[in-house]
Amino acid sequence: MLMQELGAEVIKVEMPLRGDDARYFGPFKNGKSAYFMSVNRGKKSISLNLKSPKGKAILLKLAEKADVITENFRPGTMEKLGLSYDEIKKVNPQIIYASTSGFGQTGPDSKKPAYDMLVQAMSGMMSITGWQDKPPTRVGVSIGDLGAGLYTIIGIISALYSRAITGKGQRVDVAMLDCQLSLLENAIVRHDVNGESPKPGGNQHPTITPFQVFRTKDSYMAISVGNNAMWQNFCKLLKREDLLENPDFADNMKRTENRDKLLPQFEEILEKQNLAYWEKLFDQAKLPYSPVNSIGEAMQHPQVAARNMIVETTDSITGKMKMAGNPIKMTNIPEEKTRVAPPEIGQHNKEIYGTVLGFSESEIKALEAEGVI
Amino acid sequence: MLMQELGAEVIKVEMPLRGDDARYFGPFKNGKSAYFMSVNRGKKSISLNLKSPKGKAILLKLAEKADVITENFRPGTMEKLGLSYDEIKKVNPQIIYASTSGFGQTGPDSKKPAYDMLVQAMSGMMSITGWQDKPPTRVGVSIGDLGAGLYTIIGIISALYSRAITGKGQRVDVAMLDCQLSLLENAIVRHDVNGESPKPGGNQHPTITPFQVFRTKDSYMAISVGNNAMWQNFCKLLKREDLLENPDFADNMKRTENRDKLLPQFEEILEKQNLAYWEKLFDQAKLPYSPVNSIGEAMQHPQVAARNMIVETTDSITGKMKMAGNPIKMTNIPEEKTRVAPPEIGQHNKEIYGTVLGFSESEIKALEAEGVI
Numbered sequence: 134m135l136m137q138e139l140g141a142e143v144i145k146v147e148m149p150l151r152g153d154d155a156r157y158f159g160p161f162k163n164g165k166s167a168y169f170m171s172v173n174r175g176k177k178s179i180s181l182n183l184k185s186p187k188g189k190a191i192l193l194k195l196a197e198k199a200d201v202i203t204e205n206f207r208p209g210t211m212e213k214l215g216l217s218y219d220e221i222k223k224v225n226p227q228i229i230y231a232s233t234s235g236f237g238q239t240g241p242d243s244k245k246p247a248y249d250m251l252v253q254a255m256s257g258m259m260s261i262t263g264w265q266d267k268p269p270t271r272v273g274v275s276i277g278d279l280g281a282g283l284y285t286i287i288g289i290i291s292a293l294y295s296r297a298i299t300g301k302g303q304r305v306d307v308a309m310l311d312c313q314l315s316l317l318e319n320a321i322v323r324h325d326v327n328g329e330s331p332k333p334g335g336n337q338h339p340t341i342t343p344f345q346v347f348r349t350k351d352s353y354m355a356i357s358v359g360n361n362a363m364w365q366n367f368c369k370l371l372k373r374e375d376l377l378e379n380p381d382f383a384d385n386m387k388r389t390e391n392r393d394k395l396l397p398q399f400e401e402i403l404e405k406q407n408l409a410y411w412e413k414l415f416d417q418a419k420l421p422y423s424p425v426n427s428i429g430e431a432m433q434h435p436q437v438a439a440r441n442m443i444v445e446t447t448d449s450i451t452g453k454m455k456m457a458g459n460p461i462k463m464t465n466i467p468e469e470k471t472r473v474a475p476p477e478i479g480q481h482n483k484e485i486y487g488t489v490l491g492f493s494e495s496e497i498k499a500l501e502a503e504g505v506i
Numbered sequence: 507m508l509m510q511e512l513g514a515e516v517i518k519v520e521m522p523l524r525g526d527d528a529r530y531f532g533p534f535k536n537g538k539s540a541y542f543m544s545v546n547r548g549k550k551s552i553s554l555n556l557k558s559p560k561g562k563a564i565l566l567k568l569a570e571k572a573d574v575i576t577e578n579f580r581p582g583t584m585e586k587l588g589l590s591y592d593e594i595k596k597v598n599p600q601i602i603y604a605s606t607s608g609f610g611q612t613g614p615d616s617k618k619p620a621y622d623m624l625v626q627a628m629s630g631m632m633s634i635t636g637w638q639d640k641p642p643t644r645v646g647v648s649i650g651d652l653g654a655g656l657y658t659i660i661g662i663i664s665a666l667y668s669r670a671i672t673g674k675g676q677r678v679d680v681a682m683l684d685c686q687l688s689l690l691e692n693a694i695v696r697h698d699v700n701g702e703s704p705k706p707g708g709n710q711h712p713t714i715t716p717f718q719v720f721r722t723k724d725s726y727m728a729i730s731v732g733n734n735a736m737w738q739n740f741c742k743l744l745k746r747e748d749l750l751e752n753p754d755f756a757d758n759m760k761r762t763e764n765r766d767k768l769l770p771q772f773e774e775i776l777e778k779q780n781l782a783y784w785e786k787l788f789d790q791a792k793l794p795y796s797p798v799n800s801i802g803e804a805m806q807h808p809q810v811a812a813r814n815m816i817v818e819t820t821d822s823i824t825g826k827m828k829m830a831g832n833p834i835k836m837t838n839i840p841e842e843k844t845r846v847a848p849p850e851i852g853q854h855n856k857e858i859y860g861t862v863l864g865f866s867e868s869e870i871k872a873l874e875a876e877g878v879i
Contacts, residue, residue, distance in 0.1 A: 135660065139660075139664050140668075158713070159713045159759070160692075160695060160696050160699040160700070160713070161699070162698075162699050167695045167698065167699050168692050168695055170695070171691070171692065171694065171695040172691070236809050236813075237809075237813050237835065238835075239812060239813065240808075240809045240812030240813050241808055241809060241812060242808070242809040242812075243809075245794070246730075246732075246792075246794040247794070248717070248730040248732060248794060250709075250711060250717055250718070250719075250728050250730050251728050251730055251794055251795065251796040252796075253728070254719065254726075254727075254728035254796040254797065254798045254799065255728075255796040255797070255799055255804065255807065256799070256804050257799050257800055257801040257802075257803065257804035257805075258646065258647070259646075259709065259719070259728070259798050260646075260798060260799060260800045260801060260804075261646030261647070261801065262635065262636075262643070262644075262645055262646035263635075263636055263637070263640075263643055263646070264636070264637070264640055264643070267636075267637055267640065267708075268708070268709060268719055268721065268726060269709060269719055269726050269798040270635070270636055270637070270643065270646075270708060270709055271635075271707065271708070271709045271710070271711075271718075271719075272635055272645045272646070272649070273631060273632075273633075273634035273635035273636070273643075273645070273693070273706060273707065274631070274634070274689055274690060274691055274692075274693065275691065275692075276645070276649070276689075279689055279691060283656045283657070283660070284656070284833050284834050285834075286660050287508065287512075287656070287659050287660055287663065287834055288834040288835075288836055290660065290663040290664050290667055291512050291663050291834070291836070292836060293667050294663055294666050294667040294670060295513075295838065297667060297670035297671065298670065301838065303836055303837035303838045304836070304837045305834065305835070305836050306835040306836075307833060307834060307835065308813060308833065308835075310807075310809060310810065310813070310815075311810075311813050311815050311831075311833035311835075312833045314804065314805075314810060314815045314816070314830045314831075314833065315815075315830045315831075315832075315833040316647055316649075316652055317647060317801065317804075317830060318544070318545070318647055318648065318652060318830070319533075319541050319544065319647075319648075320646070320647065320801050321544070321801065321805065321816075321828065321829055321830055322533060322540045322541055322543070322544045322827070322829065323533050323801075324801045324802055324805065324828075325535075325540065325827055325828045325829075326533040326534070326535050326540050327533070328802075329802075330800035330801040330802040330803070331801055333646060334644065334646065335640075335641070335643060335644070336623075336632065336641060336642060336643055336644045337644070338623060338644075340531070340532045340533070344621070344623055345623070345644075346623075346627065346632070346641055346642055346644075348641065353627075353641060353642050354627075355623050355624050355626070355627035355628075355632070357621040357623050357624055359619075359621060386532075419619075421618070421619040421620070421621060421624055422624065423624040423625075423627040423628040424627065424628070425627045425632050425633060425642040426627065426628055426629070426630050426633060427630055427633045427703035428630040428633060428634065428690065428693050428694065428696075428697045428703040428704055429630075429697055429701075429702075429703040430630065430703070431628065431629050431630035431633075431687065431690075432630075432687075432694065432697065434628065434683075435613075435614055435615070436609050436610075436613045436614060436615040436616075436683060437683065437684075437687060439612060439613030439614060439615075440609075440610050440612065440613050440681060440683070440684050442683075442684050442687045442688075443687070443694075454695070454698055455694065455697075455698045456694060456695065456698075457687045457688045457690060457691070457694055458684075458687075458688075459688075460657050460680060460681065460684035460685045460687065460688040461657050461658075461660055461661040461664070461678065461680060462610065462611075462661075462678070462679040462680065462681075462684075463661055463664070463665060463676055463677065463678050463679070464676035464677045465668065465674065465676045
């Protein structure tokens with residue numbers, strides 16, 4: 134989806150009749166998968182049975198003309214289909230061939246089944262999310278899937294850039310598990326420094342204080358006191374200048390050490406007034422804060438609107454649908470308010486098989502009748 | 507860090523003497539920031555005071571020779587320094603100029619201060635992470651920062667690829683808030699379909715059942731029953747074939763609807779045996795699962811080792827340090843077990859100012875004495 138936003142022509146290759154599994158994932162709108170809609174906008178679709186010899190031959194013809202093939206079967210599947218990197222390279226030595234999988238193309242667990250949930254659990258991501266008095270907690274989005282998608286795109290575009298300079302294609306191999314390790318960032322360092330695995334931190338920052346979510350009278354508010362100048366303003370705003378004299382809270386390291394003594398004092402004050410009251414004071418003091426928005430509130434945020442981060446697509450069955458826009462703003466990529474709806478299965482068969490590959494109308498009909506496309 | 511892994515020469519431009527703020531962020535090892543170490547490996551560093559006229563002139567000279575400039579000041583700062591995209595374009599029209607900020611270069615909140623914590627709160631990310639009986643919960647890693655980094659890299663490399671074809675440079679503008687919206691993925695669709703904001707889901711999948719973390723006698727275990735074939739195997743494994751006859755649990759939609767009736771029955775069985783007992787049975791049945799690993803356990807996972815996802819760097823002060831490897835495996839990028847340690851402030855002054863920009867040794871000494879570098 135993101136590569137299409139950046140200007141790529143993306144052709145989705147789907148099993149005839151059944152299509153992508155995601156077409157059957159909820160939530161549904163008028164019986165159609167809204168989930169599928171939201172992540173497949175602007176793509177083209179061809180139907181193609183890769184298990185039939187004719188289907189395989191057609192994929193190889195397409196691969197001759199493609200810049201990139203990207204797949205996320207379980208490792209070994211493309212090999213079984215006769216569509217491995219080595220096979221594809223024979224017809225197009227310059228191809229970029231990207232594989233995204235749970236555990237990667239190598240290693241003892243390579244061929245095990247993976248799901249976002251399992252990768253979040255296996256990587257340690259769940260062990261540092263949530264609360265110490267609660268079970269391990271999933272990140273609220275499918276960060277296992279999303280992370281792997283982002284790193285795969287980086288690999289693909291890097292390979293394209295490299296090819297533009299060297300003329301050489303290459304294989305990209307991205308594993309969901311590896312990407313979670315990469316996203317753990319300072320948790321790995323924290324383990325390395327003291328040999329202990331970090332614990333879930335609720336809604337506090339592990340090493341900065343106060344830097345967390347507080348309860349106000351009617352709502353929650355995230356506050357980030359990032360340095361000593363802000364600390365002084367914060368104490369003044371709460372009329373607790375006395376804390377500035379206390380050596381236990383003299384710098385961030387002390388404040389974090391003595392967090393249990395410090396935080397209840399702020400909680401007590403902040404709970405006495407509504408969010409709106411504090412927002413006004415924090416704005417005046419130029420102190421960083423944010424309400425804790427619901428998804429609906431975030432979607433309606435003026436800054437989100439100004440950045441065109443909620444776009445619309447229109448489909449004959451679902452009608453208008455809202456989805457996230459493109460977060461990569463680039464001078465040469467126009468900002469559109471709407472997006473082309475996702476394709477039906479095989480919607481672009483005529484264009485791709487006819488115009489691009491040169492099949493005649495009767496050949497296309499015969500392939501359809503045989504169940505190849 | 508990631509661009510350096512992919513082969514870029516990355517020159518960090520730091521304030522003389524003080525350097526990058528991250529050099530003062532914990533955790534520390536022998537008094538040196540282990541955090542800084544972990545995200546700056548393999549880079550070069552020059553010291554340069556951008557506020558001095560000579561410093562600015564030197565940056566413009568460097569920009570003439572650079573492919574990319576990337577910065578994450580608050581919007582307006584580079585303009586004040588006289589180093590805006592327009593200024594840089596004058597000396598290098600083909601430059602890629604990437605800016606990463608909290609809220610982007612445009613919009614009413616553009617110039618507000620941002621932190622990972624605030625962006626997680628503002629975007630709705632916190633509202634769907636954690637538990638309904640707990641306050642809003644932070645994702646255990648700085649997904650606000652990390653997400654923006656990944657999208658910025660995609661923008662930069664896309665711009666490089668585009669330039670290789672068209673010859674034209676461009677500006678990339680990425681906002682932390684925008685990236686969180688993009689990562690919300692199906693949460694936006696769920697809101698769009700029924701007008702309600704999704705709630706935090708603990709460690710369950712919102713629309714698949716059973717697909718969550720269960721407690722065993724001694725530990726936690728993530729289980730993903732992703733389709734009906736797995737459902738049958740799962741019930742057999744737990745000796746609850748009777749559930750297969752129950753119309754309330756006939757398909758995933760029913761199982762999710764009747765989750766409150768279904769799950770306690772599994773919890774009761776799974777709690778009776780240790781994780782190791784279940785692991786053996788799940789392996790035999792080829793059912794997907796994972797232990798919920800701590801950070802330490804994840805770092806020692808055999809698959810993580812096989813993928814070279816924990817690498818080492820050696821520094822004279824901290825000694826050996828472990829950090830995450832490169833998750834983007836590419837044919838033409840060699841896999842190394844070690845990494846070059848991060849630079850000291852200005853460690854590469856001689857190389858960059860001398861060899862690259864052609865300053866003499868005495869000129870470099872004079873610039874140092876003046877505090878320009």
